[in-house]
Amino acid sequence: MKLQPIIPYKKIAIARYLLTSMLLILLSCKSETDGAINERILMDNISIPKGFVIEKMYSPEEHQQGSWVSITQDDLGRLYTSDQFGYLYQITLPSETNKLDSLAVKRLDVEIGLAQGLLWHKDVLYALVNSNVNRDLLIHSGLYKITDASGDGNLDKVDTLRVFKGSFGEHGPHNIELSPDKNSLYVVLGNRIVIPDGLDSYVPKVWGEDNILPVITDPSGHANEIMAPGGWVAKIDLESEEWTVHNVGMRNTYDIAFNQDGELFGFDSDMELDLGMPWYRPIRLCHLTSGSEFGWRKGTGKFPEEYPDNLPGIANLGQGSPTGLMNGEGLRFPSYYQNGLYLFDWSYGTMYFASLTPKGSSYSVEIEEFLSGVPLPLTNGIVGHDGSMYFLTGGRRLESALYKLTYTGEESTEIRNLTENIQGAAERNLRRELEVLHEQKAADKIDFIIENLDHPDRFTRFAARIAMENQDYSIWKNEIYNSKSPLKTIVLAISIARHGTDVDRFRVLDKLLEINWSSLPESQQVDFIRAIELLLIRTEEKLPEAVIKRLTDVLIPAYPKSTDIINRELCKTLSFLQIPAIIEPTLKMMERDTVITAKQKANYLSGDISGRNEQYGSQVEEMLQNMPNAQHISYAKSLSTLKRGWTNELRERYFNWYNRALKKSGGKSYAQYIRKIQERALTNVPIAERQYFEALATEAVRESNNLMQGVVQPKGPGQNWTVATMKSAYANNKNKVNYENGQNYFKASLCVSCHSVKGVGGNSGPELTQLGTRFTISDMAEAIIDPSSSISDRYRFTEYHLPEGRVVTGKVLKETKSELEISTNAFSPSLTTIIKKKDIIKQDESPISAMPPGLINRLNEKELSDLLAFLISGGDKNHKIYHESK
Structure with a gap:
């Protein structure tokens, strides 16, 4: 699996700054992919391979x-x-x-x-x-x-x-x-x-x-x-x-x-x-x-x-x-x-x-x-x-x-009769033979299925397990006790966790723990820990202390000496088992290696995103420069469930991590997730001490929320803007737009309360950094003037109709068996209302956007144009829009 961008988009982006009409760009670069066309042309502002029209x-x-x-x-x-x-x-x-x-x-x-x-x-x-x-x-x-x-x-x-x-x-x-x-x-x-x-x-x-x-x-x-x-x-x-x-x-x-x-x-x-x-x-x-x-x-x-x-x-x-x-x-x-x-x-x-x-x-x-x-x-x-x-x-x-x-180029365009690849055919046929058993019960095929449970190919192995799970449980439930293969034993344990009884699960756990798991390859170590997790998750009975002790004895020697993924899963499992011995070594890991590594970065941004889109990809890259270590977030979340073993010194180290984490950047929900993890951890702190440990992160929260400091209010005079007048205003002013003013009016018009650009702003509305990649000025104008015309379901409010004609409109933040906690104000998401589920007569999607119209009506032509340019640029002061305006 490899991301192979072969197009030098940084060069293309620079060229776009300079070109105002169609221009042939002859760019060559070496490709590892035989047959790909490496030269590009720009036609109607669309970059395509040379030879295409x-x-x-x-x-x-x-x-x-x-x-x-x-x-x-x-x-x-x-x-x-x-x-x-x-x-x-x-x-x-x-x-x-x-x-x-x-x-x-x-x-x-x-x-x-x-x-x-x-x-x-x-x-x-x-x-x-x-x-x-x-x-x-x-x-x-x-x-x-x-x-x-x-x-x-x-x-x-x-x-x-x-x-x-x-x-x-x-x-x-x-x-x-x-x-x-x-x-x-x-x-x-x-x-x-x-x-x-x-x-x-x-x-x-x-x-x-x-x-x-x-x-x-x-x-x-x-x-x-x-x-x-x-x-x-x-x-x-x-x-x-x-x-x-x-x-x-x-x-x-x-x-x-x-x-x-x-x-x-x-x-x-x-x-x-x-x-x-x-x-x-x-x-x-x-x-x-x-x-x-x-x-x-x-x-x-x-x-x-x-x-x-x-x-x-x-x-x-x-x-x-x-x-x-x-x-x-x-x-x-x-x-x-x-x-x-x-x-x-x-x-x-x-x-x-x-x-x-x-x-x-x-x-x-x-x-x-x-x-x-x-x-x-x-x-x-x-x-x-x-x-x-x-x-x-x-x-x-x-x-x-x-x-x-x-x-229209010179290469042959004869339509090929694409036949099935010879390479991999035997492997695909084996998997398909197993997949037939996803819909057919065949007791005489159990040996064939079991044989492939430890197949080296992951997709084949997965198909074999699903084939087995689609057969009668009674036929294969005892096969684990005949298994000599560690991987086969692990796969059988996963299936029994999903289909068996608690009695079966406890017996299988004993069998599983006989494996010398630390000698297995990393991928099989992950499978081993996951099998334990599934057995514990699916078990309805309370775990006996003897089982907890045996699990601890097997798992704790490997922590934290293993790789990141093994440490992550061990931390989860040992936290679930309430093993306080993991606190000190976990905090040590959280206090070092705070710079995100290339491997961790690849978990959520494979390849060079700047190569995909110079302007908007580079902004995501900039955000990555201030990201925390995702591994540490996983550790913090696991430790937030640990009730025993905390001293004041350990708690101070742990809650100081939140202060550092809240100064980092991430997706729109980043800070809110960190606070939610912190809130869960605080439930394990004695009530008299909670205020102190929560305060350890307040400085970072205050810094992240101080978005309106230094904002200059519009001079106006404003007007009731329409789509037509917005387009006209921008056309008249686009050659003299100013980045700093646009950034200011993004805040002054309260856009920043609900929307973020380059990670700065609220999260109750869509993130706007990539707006210019898909919205024209007309699109932007229509969305601002009539925000209810198209609402993404991610941001749509729900109307809850209650007795006596009462209607509560908002989004669910928290749900229990009997209640819903509803955020009712996009500008202040923390303002919530609790409603009883039994009181809900009906619920409908609201046709009205949480974004009110008219927020830009205080702006004059120049101020509005600065705001629109800021949105088009995605908050990038080096965007060509500001070069062209000089």
């Missing part, structure tokens, strides 16, 4: 047709697209058959839209609808098919295949993919859709939160009510009568695609608010094998990729917003670009090309930047019948466009 074919906004997010093509070559918040459209392209001067677009005369997924197959247009708060179309989230019932060539009939109850925001139904044999559909669904009862599943339905220490939920309230297993993929028949859960544990994968080997992949999203935390997981390409689990859990509960009960991504790409994923097969591009996957990143305006090389039964990946622009909010794309790539930009009501990318 890009054409903006259509702008939906110019025709009041919304912002397009999904696309497919029928057998006659016509395209179908959907507005995220509106209708479906049919596009007829000029061709030898259609003698048109330009493409023709018409809205389908059917009451359906809001489709984040479209697929044409066998004269049926399938639409996967994600319906949120919508005023135009009364249609539920779900899967629909649209056909030509009258036979006149027009789609006119809509049939409902499945409806999902509820409102899911942007984490609901997403895209549809046709299976390689063309007999099934695969649909991908976000983590807000609970798997309905009664579905078949390749994933054993024994999923749980499975965290040995209590989970701290997200301070901003995002997804705090969502339980395992998170986002999922379902395999269904063409009539949607049989649904089978294919894999689970993703956060919010928007799109999926098959490669030529018939293997399924997904491009999963990160939680950028968690940047810098040990539980942060970057955007990543995942190999979605049958029965797989990818470990998404709410808040701090996300599984590390090393855990054996989930699979890792096969390529990490750092921060971003994944949207489309497509296979290059059928493109009339150079052969290298036909054999791989294209990954769309909405927030960085970047399309990546992923070259896959078989490795075991999975793949290694080489990633390169293929296409990028600012702003270029990529949504989805397809391989056209003519061999061109057609892709969309838009989403969240941003300016939208349909683009066509073709290759």
Whole structure:
């Protein structure tokens, strides 16, 4: 697994400062990836490989047709697209058959839209609808098919295949993919859709939160009510009568695609608010094998990729917003670009090309930047019948466009018949043989399954365990006592932890502890500790003291002499067991090595993010320079649950760490998470002493909250700004904008209370550092003037209707069995209201943004222009916008 950016974007960014029109940039660099085109050109402000031509074919906004997010093509070559918040459209392209001067677009005369997924197959247009708060179309989230019932060539009939109850925001139904044999559909669904009862599943339905220490939920309230297993993929028949859960544990994968080997992949999203935390997981390409689990859990509960009960991504790409994923097969591009996957990143305006090389039964990946622009909010794309790539930009009501990318260079563009890779075929066939047993019970195959539980290939080993767990428990529960392989014993222990009784778990724990685990390779040591964790997590009885002592005797000699990951997991487990001997050595580790290492950094930002986007990537890099050591945050969280063994001297050292940590930078939830960990630790301090230990961190909190110091209020005169007057004001003043003034008005207009730029500001609204990569001036103006027109579900408030007509509007910060603690004010998230669950009559998503309109109405033309320039620059005083204004 290796991130391989081969494009020198720092050079391109400098060139962009100097160029005002289309210019050929001849850049060469050595690539380790044979066949890649290394020279670049800039066409219509979009960087593409040399030899390619890009054409903006259509702008939906110019025709009041919304912002397009999904696309497919029928057998006659016509395209179908959907507005995220509106209708479906049919596009007829000029061709030898259609003698048109330009493409023709018409809205389908059917009451359906809001489709984040479209697929044409066998004269049926399938639409996967994600319906949120919508005023135009009364249609539920779900899967629909649209056909030509009258036979006149027009789609006119809509049939409902499945409806999902509820409102899911942007984490609901997403895209549809046709299976390689063309007999099934695969649909991908976000983590807000609970798997309905009664579905078949390749994933054993024994999923749980499975965290040995209590989970701290997200301070901003995002997804705090969502339980395992998170986002999922379902395999269904063409009539949607049989649904089978294919894999689970993703956060919010928007799109999926098959490669030529018939293997399924997904491009999963990160939680950028968690940047810098040990539980942060970057955007990543995942190999979605049958029965797989990818470990998404709410808040701090996300599984590390090393855990054996989930699979890792096969390529990490750092921060971003994944949207489309497509296979290059059928493109009339150079052969290298036909054999791989294209990954769309909405927030960085970047399309990546992923070259896959078989490795075991999975793949290694080489990633390169293929296409990028600012702003270029990529949504989805397809391989056209003519061999061109057609892709969309838009989403969240941003300016939208349909683009066509073709290759006109000198290399051959003959479409290759991509056959299955010979390399890795035997390994994939073995895994697939095991995957057949995810849906079939076969007692005569138990020996075959057991044989592969310690297979050296992780994906094969995982498939074997899932195959075993889908067989009758009584058949394999005693196999662990015959095992001579440490790894096989560990895998069996994990399965028994998930399926067995407490009696089984205690017996298996005895067997497990016979292993000389410190002699195992690091990965198997992780598996060993995780097996213990799962046995303890799933055991309902109180642990006998004798068991605790034996566990301590086995584990404590390795702490803290081991590697970071082993120390991290041992600290969790020993804290759960309430072993005070870990306090002193853990504090020693927390007091040294405070500079984040390259290895730790790679956990959440693989590769050179500055290479992906010079302007905005460098700002994330700047934030990383002041990040704490994520390993130490994990230690602090583990120790926060330890009740015994503390002296005043140890507590002072421990709580002083919070003072240092709160002076560091991170994602938007960073400081709030640190405070939540501290609050939990304070519950173990005697009441009379809590005020003193809490005060050890107040200096850092005061510094981080002092955002308004030195702010100069606007001179005005202001006005009731409109989109048109904002655009006009900026056009008149963009050549004389001032960075310091813009930064000041970002604070004076109270934007900083809810939004952050480069890590400075509040976290109750979207982070704005990357705003300029996807928003035009028109987009910004519309979002500021009418903030309720498009609200991300992450920041949407909920209306709780209570007796006597009372309504409480806000976000859940904390939930117990009987109560909800609701944050009701975006400007002051700490202002909360407690409501009883039994009093809730109903709850609805609020159609009103927490951001009030009119915050900029105190600003005059010049002041407003300075603010807009600051937002476009992402808080970067070296941005070209300030060079151009001189």
